[in-house]
Amino acid sequence: MTKSHKKQQQTDIKSLPKTPTGINGLDEITGGGLPQGRPTLICGEAGCGKTLMSLEFIVRGALMFNEPGVFMAFEEKTDELALNVASLGFDLYELQDKKKVKLDHVHIDRSEIEETGEYDLEGLFIRLGHAIDSIGAKRVVLDTIENLFSGLSNQTILRAELRRLFAFLKNKGVTAIITGEKGDGGALTRQGLEEYVSDCVILLDHRVINQISTRRLRVVKYRGSQHGTNEYPFLIDEDGISVLPVTSLVLEKAVSSKRVSSGIPALDYMLGGQGFFHGSSILVSGTAGTGKTSIGAYFAAETCKQKKKCLYFAFEESPNQIIRNMKSINIDLQPYVNSGLLRFHASRPTLYGLEMHLVAIYKLIKQFKPATVILDPITNLITVGSVSEVKSMLVRLIDFLQNEQITVMFTALSLNTVVNEQTDEGVSSLVDTWMLVRDIEHNGERNRGLYIMKSRGMKHSNQVREFIITDKGLDLVDVYLGPEGVLTGSAREAQQLKERTGVALRDFAVLRKDKEINRKRKVLEAKISNLQAEFESVEEELNRIYYEDELKQQIMDKNRDEITKMRRGIKEESPTKKKK
Amino acid sequence: METEEINYELRLYVAGKTAKSATALSNLKKYCEEHLKGQYAIEVIDLLVKPQLAEGDQIFAIPTLVRKVPEPIRKIIGDLSNEEKVLVGLDIRPR
Numbered sequence: 001m002t003k004s005h006k007k008q009q010q011t012d013i014k015s016l017p018k019t020p021t022g023i024n025g026l027d028e029i030t031g032g033g034l035p036q037g038r039p040t041l042i043c044g045e046a047g048c049g050k051t052l053m054s055l056e057f058i059v060r061g062a063l064m065f066n067e068p069g070v071f072m073a074f075e076e077k078t079d080e081l082a083l084n085v086a087s088l089g090f091d092l093y094e095l096q097d098k099k100k101v102k103l104d105h106v107h108i109d110r111s112e113i114e115e116t117g118e119y120d121l122e123g124l125f126i127r128l129g130h131a132i133d134s135i136g137a138k139r140v141v142l143d144t145i146e147n148l149f150s151g152l153s154n155q156t157i158l159r160a161e162l163r164r165l166f167a168f169l170k171n172k173g174v175t176a177i178i179t180g181e182k183g184d185g186g187a188l189t190r191q192g193l194e195e196y197v198s199d200c201v202i203l204l205d206h207r208v209i210n211q212i213s214t215r216r217l218r219v220v221k222y223r224g225s226q227h228g229t230n231e232y233p234f235l236i237d238e239d240g241i242s243v244l245p246v247t248s249l250v251l252e253k254a255v256s257s258k259r260v261s262s263g264i265p266a267l268d269y270m271l272g273g274q275g276f277f278h279g280s281s282i283l284v285s286g287t288a289g290t291g292k293t294s295i296g297a298y299f300a301a302e303t304c305k306q307k308k309k310c311l312y313f314a315f316e317e318s319p320n321q322i323i324r325n326m327k328s329i330n331i332d333l334q335p336y337v338n339s340g341l342l343r344f345h346a347s348r349p350t351l352y353g354l355e356m357h358l359v360a361i362y363k364l365i366k367q368f369k370p371a372t373v374i375l376d377p378i379t380n381l382i383t384v385g386s387v388s389e390v391k392s393m394l395v396r397l398i399d400f401l402q403n404e405q406i407t408v409m410f411t412a413l414s415l416n417t418v419v420n421e422q423t424d425e426g427v428s429s430l431v432d433t434w435m436l437v438r439d440i441e442h443n444g445e446r447n448r449g450l451y452i453m454k455s456r457g458m459k460h461s462n463q464v465r466e467f468i469i470t471d472k473g474l475d476l477v478d479v480y481l482g483p484e485g486v487l488t489g490s491a492r493e494a495q496q497l498k499e500r501t502g503v504a505l506r507d508f509a510v511l512r513k514d515k516e517i518n519r520k521r522k523v524l525e526a527k528i529s530n531l532q533a534e535f536e537s538v539e540e541e542l543n544r545i546y547y548e549d550e551l552k553q554q555i556m557d558k559n560r561d562e563i564t565k566m567r568r569g570i571k572e573e574s575p576t577k578k579k580k
Numbered sequence: 581m582e583t584e585e586i587n588y589e590l591r592l593y594v595a596g597k598t599a600k601s602a603t604a605l606s607n608l609k610k611y612c613e614e615h616l617k618g619q620y621a622i623e624v625i626d627l628l629v630k631p632q633l634a635e636g637d638q639i640f641a642i643p644t645l646v647r648k649v650p651e652p653i654r655k656i657i658g659d660l661s662n663e664e665k666v667l668v669g670l671d672i673r674p675r
Contacts, residue, residue, distance in 0.1 A: 104635060106638065106640055107638045108638075108640070112652075112653065112654060112655055113655045113656070113657060114654070114655070114656040114657070114665055114666070114668070114669035115656075115657055115658050115665075116656060116657075116658040116659070116660050116661060116662040116665040116666055116669070117600075117603075117604075117658035117659035117660060117661035117662060118600050118603075118658055118659045118661070119600065119641045119642060119643060119644075119657045119658040119659065120600070120641065120642055121640055121641055121642070122595040122627070122641075122642035123593060123595065123627060123634055123639040123640045123641050123642045123644060124639075124640035124641070126595055126627045126628065126631045126634050126642075127631065127634040127635060127639070127640065129631065130631035130632060130634065134632075148640075152641070152657075
């Protein structure tokens, strides 16, 4: 046996065995599920989702883990239960036919029952035992056992029997959920069930703040195990319950140095020529009508162009509206929607609470697995939560997205025309890249200026660019920085025209100078050749004199020789004779 | 009530031969002989033997006496030690 194997076995012995619930997120919070073979208490107010959660525990157990389960209902009839969860896509009857699930409704009606003398709840035990044995159940739910208290008056017997019941359940080795209604004044349950079930207690809560309801879940107690202690929001929708194990703020995520294009070449150029980092978070903030959505749509289109998936959360406009509007700036998103690369999710922020939005976003992202997520605009979320709440939600969202290596673009609306250094949501410190689109009012015109406030880990331009939206698309142009300040729009155009004129004039002047130089050169060259000719003639003259002198000298020498010979009378013929 | 017709169909659910069950049965027989002579039938069901029957009559406490006939169904739980209550419960004596 290897060392690691031994170690593995040791931890196996130590740790508490757990039964996974199969409910999205709950297993993460509880570190693997509910304590195996022990009862768990789920308590909360009416309508907080106790029954659904416990029923989902049974159904998921049967479907995902092949663990049959018994659901003993003290409140609702089996038909009602089946109908209630049919909307979630669970067919209880089918599961019951397959012997995966056993539903049992215990009907207690005080008016039908007379109590006389001693009794016990052995009948319930037998029923439960029979149900467990008949399908080999591993999971049991008792919903809501406190109804016994309203049906029977002898509390002493009931309490004793309850204690016996939990012992019985433990004995059977089933993982049980007992639900209980929240009692008055801080008590977890009306009848103090928590004294019997002490292994694991989960509290569900349904709060309405600002007319928006949020469901929350908290693990109050989990004996022998670590668990998340926070309140976690959860959502009930067509897929059942999703709990959000949100604040896992360990800054240990993997990072990528891959770059993704923003879809606007000029913007990429400002960001070191390559665009954003893959898996980074981008904030585009600006006042109303500065083209934030357009930037988002361009980014979405670019993602789809590269055959990657993009998820677009629209909190203001409907998908069709966005598609129509974006057509006017030369991007057609419809084909991407049709091919399934782009998905819109439009919802009004006020539809549900902030946490619900977060859960909905999580779920969609998990489902769709996009490469890029766009939230447009996050500012609208502030209508459903306070600034700090929005911020904490966004922290969690960014955290989650970065873990999943998804690039995210937020747009945020600055409410006042004076551009704040911080956005209202205070998320600017969290994001990797922050772009600001601002209005530049000048010369009776409103133009847009874009600049990059920050962009972590890459070279980025410090220049203000004019951000132009035309029917051809988006572009960024250098603004004109002149003595009169920043010029944009038509002022910039005029300035450019002026400059162009200047350039033409200068070009003409230069051309004229060039010609003059040419002429001068020609004149000089002519002069040079003239002088050269002169020099040659002088040289020739000098050479001629030189030859003459030499010739004279030779002749004189010769003459002198001859004279000398003549004087000495040396036969001068001999050499001539010889020669002849 | 001099007919030999069986007006009362009673079922007593027990779980094994416990003291409570035995008391309940003997109490029941005594009351019936006293008040319903000749017009009752008692069926004793031991849930340890037939646990599947518990669901049908919505049994959760032991012992439980169920009056099947006449309708409506009535239930009395406990060892039936209080005669007055049992008779009222079975509608033998007016409330």
